Amino acid sequence: MSSTALQPRPVETRSVQVNGIGMHVVSTGSGPALTFIHGLGWDHRMWLPALERYSGRYRVFAGDSRGHGQSEKPDGPYTMAQFADDWMAALESVSALPGCIVGLSQGGMVAQAIAIAAPHLVKALVLVSTTCREDPETSANMAARLDGMRKAGARAAAEVAAKSIFSQGFRAANPDYLAAFIAARTAQPQEPLISAMAALKDFDYAAGLEQLDIPTLVIAGSEDALTPPAAVREVAAHIPNAQLIELPGAGHIISEEQPAGPDHRGHHDPLPAAAHAPDRRDRRVQRDRRLSARQDRTPEPARRFRRLIFTLPGHRHDHDRRSPRSSQGLATHPHPAG
Numbered sequence: 168m169s170s171t172a173l174q175p176r177p178v179e180t181r182s183v184q185v186n187g188i189g190m191h192v193v194s195t196g197s198g199p200a201l202t203f204i205h206g207l208g209w210d211h212r213m214w215l216p217a218l219e220r221y222s223g224r225y226r227v228f229a230g231d232s233r234g235h236g237q238s239e240k241p242d243g244p245y246t247m248a249q250f251a252d253d254w255m256a257a258l259e260s261v262s263a264l265p266g267c268i269v270g271l272s273q274g275g276m277v278a279q280a281i282a283i284a285a286p287h288l289v290k291a292l293v294l295v296s297t298t299c300r301e302d303p304e305t306s307a308n309m310a311a312r313l314d315g316m317r318k319a320g321a322r323a324a325a326e327v328a329a330k331s332i333f334s335q336g337f338r339a340a341n342p343d344y345l346a347a348f349i350a351a352r353t354a355q356p357q358e359p360l361i362s363a364m365a366a367l368k369d370f371d372y373a374a375g376l377e378q379l380d381i382p383t384l385v386i387a388g389s390e391d392a393l394t395p396p397a398a399v400r401e402v403a404a405h406i407p408n409a410q411l412i413e414l415p416g417a418g419h420i421i422s423e424e425q426p427a428g429p430d431h432r433g434h435h436d437p438l439p440a441a442a443h444a445p446d447r448r449d450r451r452v453q454r455d456r457r458l459s460a461r462q463d464r465t466p467e468p469a470r471r472f473r474r475l476i477f478t479l480p481g482h483r484h485d486h487d488r489r490s491p492r493s494s495q496g497l498a499t500h501p502h503p504a505g
Contacts, residue, residue, distance in 0.1 A: 196222025200266025204274030210236025234359030243362025283375035334418035388417030
């Protein structure tokens with residue numbers, strides 16, 4: 168392969184006007200649309216390795232939610248409906264729909280809301296470390312973080328966040344990473360983050376998920392303190408025919424903690440065939456397809472989904488053994504929240 172072929176593709180950046188704010192969106196590549204939505208306190212930079220990796224086969228998109236990264240940061244309050252409306256408008260504006268959506272944590276909640284509102288525009292879903300409605304444990308965690316921000320300051324809240332989103336084993340094994348995370352989290356503008364955290368209440372997507380007919384993978388970490396496995400399992404339980412993977416020992420930010428993943432063989436197309444299929448709007452056809460799939464199940468869609476999620480930032484194949492905290496980790500792009 169020539170050195171020219173190895174050069175990264177240029178990333179296009181733009182500010183899209185949605186709901187009265189400028190929302191930062193990046194894109195690269197060509198092919199079917201594939202969008203990555205970040206979690207609370209992170210931004211599009213967490214997906215830059217994924218953009219580079221998939222740009223040869225897909226038109227890949229990422230962006231910054233309101234209050235995050237390079238998007239505008241209006242005064243709160245923010246709501247989950249507002250985040251979803253922003254993303255829907257932005258993705259339509261840049262022609263990222265119809266397509267596949269990968270959402271992590273709060274980004275997974277946004278992905279669910281988009282799929283429920285416009286199922287004909289979402290060809291496949293990957294939902295990671297996320298919930299489908301307000302969860303008591305998640306709410307208690309967010310309340311503690313908000314209380315810490317207001318009473319003890321940003322650093323105390325950053326320390327609580329680190330305990331919430333990384334497993335105990337990962338924290339013990341990576342003290343330098345944790346120190347960088349806490350420093351970056353402390354330096355982040357606090358008011359927009361508070362508004363985004365406060366949005367994690369009064370939402371319930373369960374009933375809407377039950378109406379979906381979209382190929383979906385749901386991934387949980389067994390040591391996730393922020394979105395406990397039971398809450399993530401509930402997401403899968405509400406989506407017809409959803410695939411569920413639970414990773415032993417993984418915390419909330421799975422892509423950082425388990426870079427190899429359970430299946431890192433080969434470099435095949437990571438999306439199921441449905442991601443490339445025409446819109447499926449005839450409900451009778453969808454029903455017949457579900458019945459046929461039940462009679463002749465194959466694990467291939469699950470394998471392809473695994474290849475997608477475990478080549479997210481920090482996920483590398485055997486021939487690339489760089490530390491997940493090296494040039495693509497916090498040392499270069501510290502993302503301060505979960």
